[in-house]
Amino acid sequence: MPSANKKKDGCYEKANSRLRSYQCNTQKGYQTMESRPLLDEKLVMMMVEDDEVEGGVEVKKRRKWLVNTCWMAISFSTGILLTLYLVKGIPNLSSQPLQRRQTSDIYTGNTILAAGNDLSVSSPQWRCVPPPPAFLLEDPRVMQHPAIKFALAQLELTLKADTFSSKEAISISIVHSAKGKIYEFHQGRKRLNESASASPAKVNGNSIHRIASISKVFAVLETLMLSRQARLEKFVPEITLESRLQDVLPEFKLPQEFKEEAADITLGQLGSHRAGIGRDMGELVFNSPRDILWPPVPGQDTFFERYYQHNTSSQELLCTVSKNDLIWQVGQTPSYSNTGFSILGLATGNYRKKLKKQNKSWASSIKEDIFDPLEMDHTFAGPIPKGLRKDIVTPNSRNMVDLIVPAVHDPAGGIFSTTNDLAKLIHKVLLSRSPLLISNSQRLDWLRSIHYNTDAITSVGVPWESYRAIMPDYAAYNIYFKGGGLPGQYSQISAFPEFGYGVAVLTSVGSTDSELFAGATTTDPFGLSLKVHNTLAPAIWKAYNSIVTADYAGTYTSPNGIARIVFENGFLTLKELKIDGVDVLLKADQLIWRQGGRQVSIFGNGAGLIGTGFAGKFRATALFSCIWSAFDIVTTKSGWGLDLIVFKKVNGKMTLFYEPMKGKLVKQ
Incomplete structure (x- = not known):
């Protein structure tokens, strides 16, 4: 076995002597590693059974599962963990829970299902059903809806039943954009490695866990925050996720044969694991698989004890990377890389020194830039603050609670946090219509998938690990997850931005x-997160639809006009709009016919109303198409599009405004 303290290329030596650890006030003290595969970075298929609700409580299977499903994950020790989750539908809320679309049941042999195909027109699976209007996400009526109250009560019973005999410490927070934290659940004790009589204190929202790879979310957020600050201060060059790494961190190099690839790598590619850089370069080195002992032998198994003993400075890390080949072409495919995030932290730290003319550690920088503004007072990287030691959760197995991760690795996995603090991050940054620290457009770009996997379910973002969710109206969305795990502690945060809520789960x-x-x-924590989403998402879907229907559906009249709006097939639909004898929907058809002669009526059955990000503003589109295809084909001289419908409350009554016909119609 090669020495843990030396490497032949000279990148580092006696690195182990640079590690320091704390001795917590526990019976076990410092523990290094356990060999249990981690669940932190898994890519698993979100397979949720298509259930049918009968009698209000009895759930029966309607469809058989797809066979030969491919399930994979990335784990800490081997990089691969095969797993499959089967999550039941939620009775009394919807007959169509979040699920994988059963494409094998409807496949016709056509590789591309175009808009004109009979299947796409007749089957709800292929409709572009819009999400709730963004301006309604913070409507306080959402949390008062009976479906949501029932879902939260049901979730409470489910979690209590599932964890009744559990030895774990579990903390869960659910956040909604309308209110902030709407639900929390806590189970277990803080000091799991001590007896219940000696340490009876229970976990709560301020109990601190290592969140491991959720640290990567903060590494990306720091990049976005610096970008916004540079733009506001007119500092050049401005940093963005598209910035070239070598422009920000000139010291970064790869072996000579990868010189061109090194010049192509961007910060966004580091953040989405698409830079082609290995997972943990130089950290775990073995002679052969014989070095992996199972079960581990105390005092003899040193394989994992060598983790974090190398690359303990930026110089060592960059030296190691400069001597190792890329494992993928830059931009080709996501390949999980802790090393890439350590490099991202070096790059943003280098840029921040120039922007703020300060020379601070990454841990100090994110405290000043992120934790303090968000009032995350139990979140930190680096040594455990003395005043917070009482809140640390200590697992009963070997763990890394006491380990001070070398500062260079903090962006990849060095942060501690709580469900209370993560709830603030989710609410104030990921969900709020006016997010803190970054702009709304930055946030919208951030919560996007960059690479879609061929399972049609999972995708990768910056640094999100996304899963496809099919709602009861067959609309498909991404739920954005980020997991974390180091021995003994596992974590997960997730956000469903189109429906304005998110979840934080921490376990020990x-x-x-x-x-x-x-x-x-x-x-x-991933399995617990799925239970939350499958319980809550259909309820929130129902609540939003109820509010949209109550606010906007109905008949609108004026002395010279009429409009009818209904909610059907998942759409708020404009069925009729006539002003001064002009049929606006017919005119929209005639505008299309002018381009190629009279055709089938596009708007004969109405137009779908798609909520914009602006209060009361909707755009009308064809019912069978997606929303990008036909906006503002023509406008008035003032710039009002043919498709723009605006609603406002006037004297307590909802009023429809349509400027092209000078229309002002009041809901009856």
Whole structure:
């Protein structure tokens, strides 16, 4: 076995001597590693059974599962963990829970299903059903809806039943853009490695766990925050996710044969794991698979004990990277890379020094730039602050609670946090219509998938690990997840931006090492997150539809006009708009016919009204097409599009405004 303290290329030596650790006030003290595969970075298929609700409580299967499903994940020790989750539908809320679309049941042999295909017109699976209008996401009526109250009560019963005999420490927070935190659940004790009589204190929203790779979210947020600040201060060059890495961090190099690739790498590619850089360069080195002992032998198994003993400075890290080949072409495919995020942290730190004329560590920088503005007072990287030691959760298995991660690795996995603090991040940054720290447009670009996997379910963002969700109206969305895990503690945050809510789950292991090696199960925060989404998403969907229907559906009249709006097939639909004898929907058809002669009526059955990001403003579009295809074909001289419908409350009554016909119609 090669020495843990030396490497032949001279990039580092005696790195182990640079590590320092804390001795927590626990019976176990500092623990290094356990060999249980982590669940932090898995890419798993979100397979949720298509259930049918009968009798209000009895759920019956309607469809058989797809066979030969491909399930994969990235784990800490081997990079691969095969797993599959089967999550039931939620009774009394919807007969169509979040699920994988069963394409095999409707496949016709056509590779491309175009808009004119009979299947796409007749089947709701292929409609572009719009999300709720963005301006309604913070409507306080949402949280008062009976469906949501029922869902939260049902979730409480489910979580209590599932964790009744659990040894784990579990904390969950659910956040909605209308209110902030709307629900929390806590189970277990803080000091799991001590007896209940010696340490009875229970976990709560301020109990601190290592969040491991969720740290990557903060590394990207720091990049976005610096970009916005540079733009506001007119500092050049402005940093963005499209910035070339070598422009920001000139010291970054790859072996000579990858010189051109090194020049192409962007900060966004680092943040989406698409830079082609290896996962943990130089950290875990072995002679052969024989070096991996199972079960681990205390005092003999040193394989994982060598993790974090190398690359303990920026110089060592950059030296290691400069001598190792890329594992993928730059931009080709996501390949999980902790090393890439350590480099991203070096790059943003280098830029921040120039922007703010300060020389601070990454941990100090994000405290000043992110944690303090968001009032995340129990979140930190680096040594555990003395005043927070009482809130640290200590697992019963071997763990890394006491380990001070070398500062260069903090952006990849060095942060501690709580569900209370993560709820603030989700609410104030990921969900609020006026996010803190970054602009709304930055946030909209951030919550996007960059690379879609061929399973049609999973995708990768910056640094999101997204999963496809099919709503009861068959509209498909991405839910943005980021998981984290180091031995003994596992975490997950997720956001469903189109429906304005998010979830934070933190867990700590309650079993001993011997119990784990014998096959004891642990609580997976991803599985808990799925239960929350499958319970809450259909309820929120129902609440929004109720509000949209109550506010906008109905008949609008004026002395010279009429409009009819209904909610059907998942759409707020303009069925009729006539002013001064002019049929506006017919005129929209005639505008299309002018281009190629009379054709089938596009708007004969009405036009779908798509809510914009602006209060009361909707755009009308064809019912069978997606929203990008036909906006503002023609406008008035004032710039009002043929498709723009505006609603405002006037004297307490909803009023429809249509400027091209000088229309002002009042809801009856």
